[in-house]
Amino acid sequence: MKKYASRIYLCIIFAILYIPILTLILFSFNDSESTASFTGFSLEWYRKLFSDEAAFVALRNTLILAVCSSALSTVIGTAAAEGIYRMRRKWFKTLVTSVTDVPMMNPDIVTGVSFMLFFAAVVGIFKISDYDDIGFFAMLIAHTTFCLPYVILNVLPRINELGNSLTEAALDLGCTPVQAFFKVKLPNIMPGVISGAVMAFTLSLDDFVISYFVSPSNFQTLPLLIYSMTKKTVKPDMYALSTLIIVTVFTLLILSNVKSFKKADKKARKGGKKV
Amino acid sequence: MKNKKSFMSSIAAAPHIFWAILFIVLPLLIVIVYAFTDPEGAFTLENVTSLKDYVSIFGLSIELSVIATFICLLVGYPLAYIIARSKPQHQKIFIMLLMLPMWTNLLIRTYSLMALLDDGGFINTVLGTSFHIVGTKGAVIFGMVYDFLPYMVLPIYTCVSKIDKHMWEVASDLGCNTVTTLTKVILPLSLSGIISGVTMVFVPSISTFYISQKLGGGTFELIGDTIERQFVTGAYNVGAAISLVMMILILISLGVMNYFTEENEGGIIP
Numbered sequence: 001m002k003k004y005a006s007r008i009y010l011c012i013i014f015a016i017l018y019i020p021i022l023t024l025i026l027f028s029f030n031d032s033e034s035t036a037s038f039t040g041f042s043l044e045w046y047r048k049l050f051s052d053e054a055a056f057v058a059l060r061n062t063l064i065l066a067v068c069s070s071a072l073s074t075v076i077g078t079a080a081a082e083g084i085y086r087m088r089r090k091w092f093k094t095l096v097t098s099v100t101d102v103p104m105m106n107p108d109i110v111t112g113v114s115f116m117l118f119f120a121a122v123v124g125i126f127k128i129s130d131y132d133d134i135g136f137f138a139m140l141i142a143h144t145t146f147c148l149p150y151v152i153l154n155v156l157p158r159i160n161e162l163g164n165s166l167t168e169a170a171l172d173l174g175c176t177p178v179q180a181f182f183k184v185k186l187p188n189i190m191p192g193v194i195s196g197a198v199m200a201f202t203l204s205l206d207d208f209v210i211s212y213f214v215s216p217s218n219f220q221t222l223p224l225l226i227y228s229m230t231k232k233t234v235k236p237d238m239y240a241l242s243t244l245i246i247v248t249v250f251t252l253l254i255l256s257n258v259k260s261f262k263k264a265d266k267k268a269r270k271g272g273k274k275v
Numbered sequence: 276m277k278n279k280k281s282f283m284s285s286i287a288a289a290p291h292i293f294w295a296i297l298f299i300v301l302p303l304l305i306v307i308v309y310a311f312t313d314p315e316g317a318f319t320l321e322n323v324t325s326l327k328d329y330v331s332i333f334g335l336s337i338e339l340s341v342i343a344t345f346i347c348l349l350v351g352y353p354l355a356y357i358i359a360r361s362k363p364q365h366q367k368i369f370i371m372l373l374m375l376p377m378w379t380n381l382l383i384r385t386y387s388l389m390a391l392l393d394d395g396g397f398i399n400t401v402l403g404t405s406f407h408i409v410g411t412k413g414a415v416i417f418g419m420v421y422d423f424l425p426y427m428v429l430p431i432y433t434c435v436s437k438i439d440k441h442m443w444e445v446a447s448d449l450g451c452n453t454v455t456t457l458t459k460v461i462l463p464l465s466l467s468g469i470i471s472g473v474t475m476v477f478v479p480s481i482s483t484f485y486i487s488q489k490l491g492g493g494t495f496e497l498i499g500d501t502i503e504r505q506f507v508t509g510a511y512n513v514g515a516a517i518s519l520v521m522m523i524l525i526l527i528s529l530g531v532m533n534y535f536t537e538e539n540e541g542g543i544i545p
Contacts, residue, residue, distance in 0.1 A: 024387035036400040083288020107482030114302035
């Protein structure tokens with residue numbers, strides 16, 4: 001009885017979570033402009049989307065930005081985690097980690113607004129005639145900044161867990177500190193570095209609010225494109241774009257899980273054999 | 276010698292410290308400067324005193340986001356608990372089903388919900404009814420719950436799945452009934468998950484402007500909408516003052532919550 005009640009509860013919640021997304025996918029295949037009554041199946045909106053250059057430019061921009069900002073934040077963040085681990089003065093350590101966490105704690109809109117004012121000041125001070133000229137770098141700086149705390153959050157626990165003995169052993173055996181870090185420590189904390197990088201990448205892909213306040217007119221990302229599309233009266237092309245994004249996310253999620261499913265399966269089988 | 280070594284290796288953090296000062300601290304300082312100056316750059320308290328016009332908007336934002344957070348907790352806790360108690364291979368699937376909406380862009384989720392609930396939307400068309408949902412407070416709260424529920428469930432799930440399965444038996448052996456087991460054992464043990472869930476729902480809810488734009492149907496304004504409008508129309512100084520107040524409010528409430536969890540954790544787990 002109790003089991004059935006919890007099953008029903010799960011079904012209801014997941015139904016509520018998925019019905020809006022599924023209707024959106026359904027109407028991306030509608031053959032009329034309506035998003036309320038389904039008149040027939042067609043791929044018209046996908047054809048429209050693929051003939052629209054803006055979508056491809058936005059996709060390219062989003063990917064370039066996500067790759068650059070996640071790479072930059074992973075390098076700076078991993079080095080920072082190592083440095084924070086080494087810090088002797090406790091107050092300084094606390095200060096650095098709290099300032100780092102600010103973009104994570106602050107609402108996105110405040111971070112976005114603060115960057116908007118900051119870059120306005122930069123434009124004023126350096127007498128830059130056109131904001132578009134520094135627009136990409138502004139976006140890169142903004143994205144790297146809000147990704148940094150997540151990288152450190154993923155790497156620092158690994159470094160703490162690993163401790164110092166391996167590095168010291170490497171130093172005793174004749175490594176320079178730099179060699180000890182790259183040859184001994186980095187391979188050991190790699191899982192944390194990778195999950196930090198993946199998290200930074202997805203956060204950058206997904207960000208709308210901060211980009212909304214920072215983006216120049218010549219650098220549109222996918223979330224910004226979707227935002228401008230929802231302001232139009234005819235929207236099924238936005239439905240088509242959203243459907244493609246959802247399918248991509250779904251595929252990536254399944255792929256990343258199949259790996260761990262297989263691992264779990266192997267483990268379970270091994271355990272079974274032992275018994 | 277040893278001090279020198281320690282200094283040398285903490286230099287690894289130098290780029291980050293430089294970055295944080297330039298791109299975290301400095302922009303926030305500029306927000307503060309804007310909040311206390313007029314468009315000509317002269318010092319003024321006018322922006323801060325003009326905030327009294329926005330008290331009702333602040334109140335409404337707090338009201339809606341608190342209700343949404345509470346509903347998320349009420350709906351999300353049992354969900355997290357059920358998932359954590361199901362078979363391991365099912366757990367994976369359920370968590371994946373939660374992650375998919377979370378990874379789908381917020382704009383898409385909010386928009387799809389609006390298209391469903393709108394006056395001429397899918398539900399009203401299919402049922403032939405004329406429910407007026409979009410444009411009400413309820414719709415905005417529902418939108419917040421819909422968008423942020425996974426953020427509540429995942430941290431609680433992580434926390435609950437670590438609690439020993441035999442805790443219920445142990446508690447009942449020691450004289451607890453179902454209710455006291457829940458309130459005295461299970462809930463306190465999952466408190467850290469609850470706190471991070473509440474934070475992850477409350478902060479984006481109180482600062483949202485997209486959800487209220489779409490599901491509020493333009494009938495009322497939340498604090499995020501006000502900030503967005505000020506900046507789009509070029510009233511940077513007032514916008515900065517409002518942002519500053521919102522930031523302070525949120526940082527204080529986060530600080531208070533962290534203070535309580537740390538104390539409680541110390542009490543339960545030695």
